[in-house]
Amino acid sequence: MLAVQTLLCTTLMLGLASTGVAQSGNGQAQPDRGWNSLANVLDAFTPSAQTDDPPTGEEINKGIERQLDRRQAEAALKAITAREAQLAKIGGPGKDVQLMFQKARALAQLGRNAEAEAVYREMTVKYPELAEPWNNLAILYVSRNDFDQARLALETAIMNNPRYSAAISNLADLNLLLALRDYEKAASLGDRSAGNKAQALRQFINEINEP
Template structure:
């Protein structure tokens, strides 16, 4: 029998690409201040009075005993010192790592409202990126794509939004767009290993798709090649 059956096609699973978790590598190595989340955009003391986070920031790892000792001998500690932009995004990233996606999205929205109420120049790039990540984790893929597309327009030199945009495109089966986005990620940073590996995955997906179509047209050996490509993707 030539060509893949409808059942075989229906069972073909599109693997997920590896998204990037943050922009720290690009921000730290970026060419200029445009890549640095603003450090002056702190919690607005004259705002709504709403804390971004429901719990206090945890002490630095490994020093709980020392932290308790310092609390005992210090008569007063100023807890009103606002978090910096990088501290805020670090905590949001931790929440996403822990699967607290809805809570993280709520914090992101509060933080975005705070920044909108301040006359702060520029964008908190890391916050934008985490917004896309939170939306994706909650299944709001169209909204996540919109965020990443905006980022690639505003900051085309950052490879991570291109990579995560590709991951979203793959979820929708838009493989050519995913390939193009990964090409842009690698143009921004040729040493970006995650994007290079993801590009290999997408190229295999495209190859499998071509072999599947060829098999349906009756091309000899195409079905076997499609299955081989699928087995590699499944590893």
């Protein structure tokens, strides 16, 4: 079976631009409610002004996103943990949806796929209308060769957002892998023609995934 690590795994979404962030008040945390702890681990940005005012929730999320984009997953996860503790002290309605998404991304970058999957699955239950968690959940399914679950997740992502190009492209890649799997199964049962098709398709997939 063709190794699948070169497919889908580079298409993790970098943020939830269309998703609102649950915050309390004006979105700013007070210095005595955890900001000092957060500042120690979040080095991707600085406050917009040279004052003691803490950054807003949006600025914090952008800083974490930049860390993830740079593959600084350990630092990002520390910042996320500190931000979660800060929000717990502040209190407020709901969860920070973008922070949840970023936590799953950080866990996936660190190879902690089971934990990342748990966060994405929680998001698909609480926010089933969001396409991005379904897309990234599909990528984790592909990493363990669970192609059927991956297809269902991608189809759900596209149903939620028919213009979501990353999920559409991922589904096309996945369909190639599914076809290769079926050709190889047929070939193993003695279908010589299927074996030839599998060989040609395997070569095609390798070619389109060359850097």
